[in-house]
Amino acid sequence: MPISVEADILSSRADTVIEPAVLSNETLTKMYRDMVLIRRVEESLLELAESGKIGGAMHTAIGHEGTAVGMAAALQPDDYLTCTYRGHHHSLARGMDPKRAIAEVLGKADGFAKGKGGSMHFLDPSLGLMGANGIVGAQVPHAAGMALASKIRGEGRIAITFFGDGALYQGVMHETFNMSQRWLLPIIFYCENNRYSEMTPIGRTSSVRDIYMFARAYGMHSLQIDANDVEVVYAAVTQAAERARAGDGPTFIEGITYRLAGHMAGDLETYRSPDEIEAQRAHEPLVVLQRRLLDRGADEKTLAEIRAEVEAEVAEAVEFAQNSPWPHPAETYTDVFAL
Amino acid sequence: MPISVEADILSSRADTVIEPAVLSNETLTKMYRDMVLIRRVEESLLELAESGKIGGAMHTAIGHEGTAVGMAAALQPDDYLTCTYRGHHHSLARGMDPKRAIAEVLGKADGFAKGKGGSMHFLDPSLGLMGANGIVGAQVPHAAGMALASKIRGEGRIAITFFGDGALYQGVMHETFNMSQRWLLPIIFYCENNRYSEMTPIGRTSSVRDIYMFARAYGMHSLQIDANDVEVVYAAVTQAAERARAGDGPTFIEGITYRLAGHMAGDLETYRSPDEIEAQRAHEPLVVLQRRLLDRGADEKTLAEIRAEVEAEVAEAVEFAQNSPWPHPAETYTDVFAL
Amino acid sequence: MRTTTFIQAINEALKEEMRRDESVFLIGEDVGRYGGLFRVTRNLFEEFGEDRVIDTPISEQGFMGMATGAAIVGMRPIVELMYMDFFLVCADQIFNQAAKMHYMTGGLVNVPMVIRGQHGGGKRYGSQHSQCVESAFAQWPGIKVLAPSTPYDAKGLLVSAIRDNNPVVFIEHKMLYFTRGELPEAGEELIVPIGKADVKREGKDLTLVSFSYTLLEALEAAEELQAEYGIDVEVVDLRSIVPLDTETIYTSVEKTGRLLAVHESQSNCGIGSEIVARIYEEAPHLLKAPARRLGMAPASLPVSQKLEEELLPWKKNIKAAVLEMLQPVAA
């Protein structure tokens, strides 16, 4: 059964259809927990930002949880990953400790980067998380370089890189697509199409209607999927990863989703109507998965327990992060050069 | 009658076919003269370079004459044009005085830019020649900006920009294609596909087989033509210019040609065989046009007279340029800021 | 006179110049319908329409190049970079193209354009969104560099920048946006000339040269130094980094005998070092003690509030630098 195309802007070209995986209830329940955790961390961060405890630009991935959790399940834990400033979800899905994540956003000493990187620069090399980036598009060639390294060393590892719908028109993307395809690098280009580039709907500045078709210009294998369905994401990334590991080169995945929160903390969202957002809530990833689980016989009580458990875990993480000390001022001057 | 596809890498997709214009013998004879003039200027410059009188990087357009002359005839004299370091031919075709052109390459005071720009930076704003560029791809957004200016001011002028087959993978190209198509700017993107990017055959680094198909990714009208045939170039540019003036937006033209001389003066050309070059001489633009003229009843004597006339004109220009004084040293410090 | 915010002053300059001259247009990300991420261009789209207030995709190289092209044929584009840090993705179009064009063509071509946007630290945006760029721009011939610190100077200099026939980078500091200051009525012409520094506080013990937000920190530091140590600092606001008004600097140093240049861009090869080198080249006899500069220590701004405060060459660090230079006076 092909997927039911719920996302309202999925094109209906036959060649975009991908069979969703049908995962066990156990796996789906674990995925549900991970997605709820991401959602709760993001919500907590928004609260902290509102109370003035977080400066700078903080972008949450509320609405993108299916992407991160589907991807994490489909890849090996040491596969390389790079992503954007909107990258909390990938890190949490791959196993980053929420304590250290929140501490980092608050600029505290227990942050994974001692408070130097913050919200826009999530990473943990021990989990294959090789860096989030504040510059649109910049992380994309990094992942291609990791894929190149893997190919040169014959490691069998692959790379995945996430970027937004707005990133397509940063020149470096195009340079990287060409080289990656020409050299058949083991890489997955994953576009999280959430319909907005900051305050601009993507159609206003793009001459390409279906983003995934763009990658076809390079002869790249390319899919468009409903990224609100974690089983679809899982299936697509699994297929792409198999191709990459088999030496067949890159895959481009356009995952249609929706950003339910503002572009960043403090965004007043004057550029879209509350109705538009409300309509999207009906098929956002958590709703879709919860419905699926219930349809397949899971009971609401178990899910409620999970939510409560996560609630407590995240509350504890927030507390931990708030109590974490400031980094020592001397840290300001370290790490400029590696030894 | 569709064109006879002489160039050996023209793809045979039906949608690339363009009817060549059939021009009067008078027009063609004038074109022949212009093409011979370009050829002679380039050859003279190569001789001057060999004798050590020209430093830096000097790129000739030997083999590209059909492109320049076909374009010049198809456009209005005030249409904007930008091009690359390989840009002598466009300027001469649009009417630049060979005297001032050669003086510029020699760094002399009578050069059009007082010897400051040299071979890589040919221009003459009074002829719509708005600048050649030493940085691959950089001139392309300039032309789009001129097209934008024309659109904002409602001038009816269009812009054309020339670039090589190697330039496609400079990110700025892609950024410019998208914006130009999205805004339906009156611009012609003209790719002079001479099969080489410096010492690298284009297929070695590109994942796109037919360059013109690439522009289709943006929904752009796009053609592939035999650019060794001046009547084909004329027809294609005419069609593109009509579309641009009618408000239909950009056209991408891939003109297949061949660089008969080295990438630049001093190139030892170890990367290709003399046989390869020899084979291309059979259908280089001057040969094609000469054959056409004779077929259509022109007499060889007239053509020989033209060649002799041009020979004398170029010899005189070389003499003029050599005798031109050096610019005054004080010129070094002027023109940093405009008043 | 009335008081307005820094943002308002810039918005007015844009609006009035666009009314005055049809060749002026705006281009950048979210500058149109949304009115700019920092709301600097608000209401302009409504008044001037989509041909003159152009929303772009995230293609800085492309639209910087298009602005250059439009300028070459006589338009006066104003490009907003959402964060000045992004000049790095379009650096070739700025430095190798727009800035060199007039020279390279022997004067045949002018490039009258303005590149504007906000930069700087203090808001915890981290390494990639807080870089101060004035010293990087100052290295390249052919581009003027402006960095006002008050709404008055902002409006007056932006008008001059728009009317200038060269590429001009106009730098706004994110900490300045909601500061307020006096401004003549809207519509009254206000022009501040490019290349003229302004003495923002008179003093006799030391000449402190600065600009942009750091200048406000310097003024506060000066007040505290006066109150706490009786040190009387003269504060010169450069306003223009290129061209540099050395005359005003030297006139001040003639009086004080001491020179300290302060800025938020990197110390290494920064405009502070340049000012020090310049005075030793042109007027070393004016100095009673070694001239000094205070810029950013070699690190890129971290997100953590504590580390950011430590690194920024602001009030605390400025006071320390002045005290170090005036130990004999202060002691």
Place this chain on the structure above:
Amino acid sequence: MRTTTFIQAINEALKEEMRRDESVFLIGEDVGRYGGLFRVTRNLFEEFGEDRVIDTPISEQGFMGMATGAAIVGMRPIVELMYMDFFLVCADQIFNQAAKMHYMTGGLVNVPMVIRGQHGGGKRYGSQHSQCVESAFAQWPGIKVLAPSTPYDAKGLLVSAIRDNNPVVFIEHKMLYFTRGELPEAGEELIVPIGKADVKREGKDLTLVSFSYTLLEALEAAEELQAEYGIDVEVVDLRSIVPLDTETIYTSVEKTGRLLAVHESQSNCGIGSEIVARIYEEAPHLLKAPARRLGMAPASLPVSQKLEEELLPWKKNIKAAVLEMLQPVAA
């Protein structure tokens, strides 16, 4: 010892390090089959194959970013920029990415990579192909900057650069390529440490600090000044611009009392200004006369031979600057 060209020295360093360490690879335009536009990488493709000597399309941003990514996961890429001027099309990847990565991640990530290529004037390549870049690179924390002037230093420093765990820019001057100098036998390990200057000529009247091709001009100028005016100039070859070996500079100035820094990159906010500012900050007492710098006047190199000669801060201009500083001595 034997003598080789500068090109040969670099080629050997690349070859020997690639043999020693499998993680080293080359990437750039025409570096592979053709052996590099300036033939610096010749024969490496034949020995190491297409996985380790990679020909790219004209996509500097892309391959600079890929090199950064490969370095993050432990490779040691060496990126050739065909002309250093092209760093402008990939500036974000260099300065906002490679250079900041270690700091921004609190040290979790290293970026061991080398960016190398030729730059500079003297061959009439004009404004866009002759820019000296060392001062532009020096402004950004997190990247080391090397610019040797002899085959010996070139080989030894390149080996150090490849083994360094940071991004290092290794600058070759196009006028140096066919110069010759002594070199230990191929295969003999030669390491020149990063961050150590070298006194290339001893003298007592003035310390002239320079590097790269300008250093050779300075040495000639010194000989002529000696012969013509009896002025004895000490010439210090910085070799590393970042980190800067101020100790060697100050030791020399302690002897001579005079300092002149000379380089071909722009004078404004250049490394010369930095050296002047540094000595007034750290060791002003060593100076008997104002320290000076000589860089490129504000213009971009024109093509015309006569104008290029006028602008380059080479022998003629160096001699004039020294004479100006030593008027009392010379008179």
